Amino acid sequence: MFTGITQQIGQIDHIEHRHDHTLRIGITTNQDYFSDSQVGASVMVDGICLTITSFEPHHAFFNIMIPTFKATIVNHYQIGESVNLEKSILATERFDGHFVLGHVDTTARVIQKKRLEETVYFTFLVADTTLMSQIVPKGSIAISGVSLTVINTSKDTFQIGLIPHTVTHTHLGTLEINDLVNIETDILAKYLTKGDA
Template identity: 35%
Template sequence: MFTGIVECMGRVIEFSQFDTTASGGNGTSLVISEAQSILDDCHLGDSIAINGTCLTVTEFTKDTFKVGLAPETLSRTNLGKLQPGDPVNLERALAAGHRFGGHFVQGHIDSTAEIIEITPENNSIWYKLRVDDAKLMPYIIPKGFIAVDGTSLTVCDVNDDERWFTIMMIAYTQTHVVMPTKKVGNQVNIEVDMLGKYVEKVTTSILCGESKSDGSGTSSYIEKIVKRVLDK
């Protein structure tokens, strides 16, 4: 679990599509540098979010660490497009007893979004982003939470039909995250508010019942109540 409050920006120093080392596991791996500030309490197997993606540390030094990238991760995130020298947002998993400054972020990326407009206003910046997966739009609401490359941000405007939303980034945030290095056309990782998913799951079951893989289903909670009333 994460909060979406980026702790520091690291930098990619190695992207290997077939890492045959013991820490690479014969898969795709990523090595990040300039991470000394978050590695003082690091252990093998710890979780660190890179651009909002929860990943497992397989090797680390004083200021670098390595993670493995599964095919699912590569298909859902922008991590496969990273090049040596690219900056990335970093956040350690939430520790018990610490102040919670952002929102509940799982580090499980839902999809990517394309930056379609960047508009400065005074010392802030507006970003308009088009969501790749239209099915995510019901979870993106004005003044709701969204994690963009792992940064907890407030949604401003939403257009469901055209699949876009906007966020505004204040001056302080601009100097502590990778978003200002992005350009129109770049892809960012997004994770919608998981609380919305849980609410939908529960309310759908109550109102519509549950569907099964064989095509059958169960009556909704409302239908069961009505049936009991009618039976009486």
């Protein structure tokens, strides 16, 4: 379980396509982010719940299975690319953001970016439009692991705004037109739409 509050920005420094068609990636950080980790621990990488397979204080490896490879943006990763990182929450920690599972539903593409005073506004085109019933104005959404509030929606798009803190503490501020992100809709919206089915 995660909150969608990014703790650290890491960089992809290893990409290995394995013989079993899985993917192995390595992530490095400027700080010793992984120093208190253990093999088997969960870390959310750009909204994807991944398991540490080996680590050092500044570096960790993760294996990515075929379903995750197909459903997320990991197949677009390049060496040096930034990723948002969050460790799974402890029961004793303060809970900010919203409940994020790390189970990516679909991807979305940036189709508009504009700045108004200190806020950066993004409009995203959703790959799987059947999920739009789970994306509502003033509702929560996780974009590449970052908990954000939806401003407005259309039949296949939604808009969010980034405050300066989010711009500087995640990699979302560097997004440009046509860039892809991982999307996880709010778990409460999932249950509500399931009940309507």
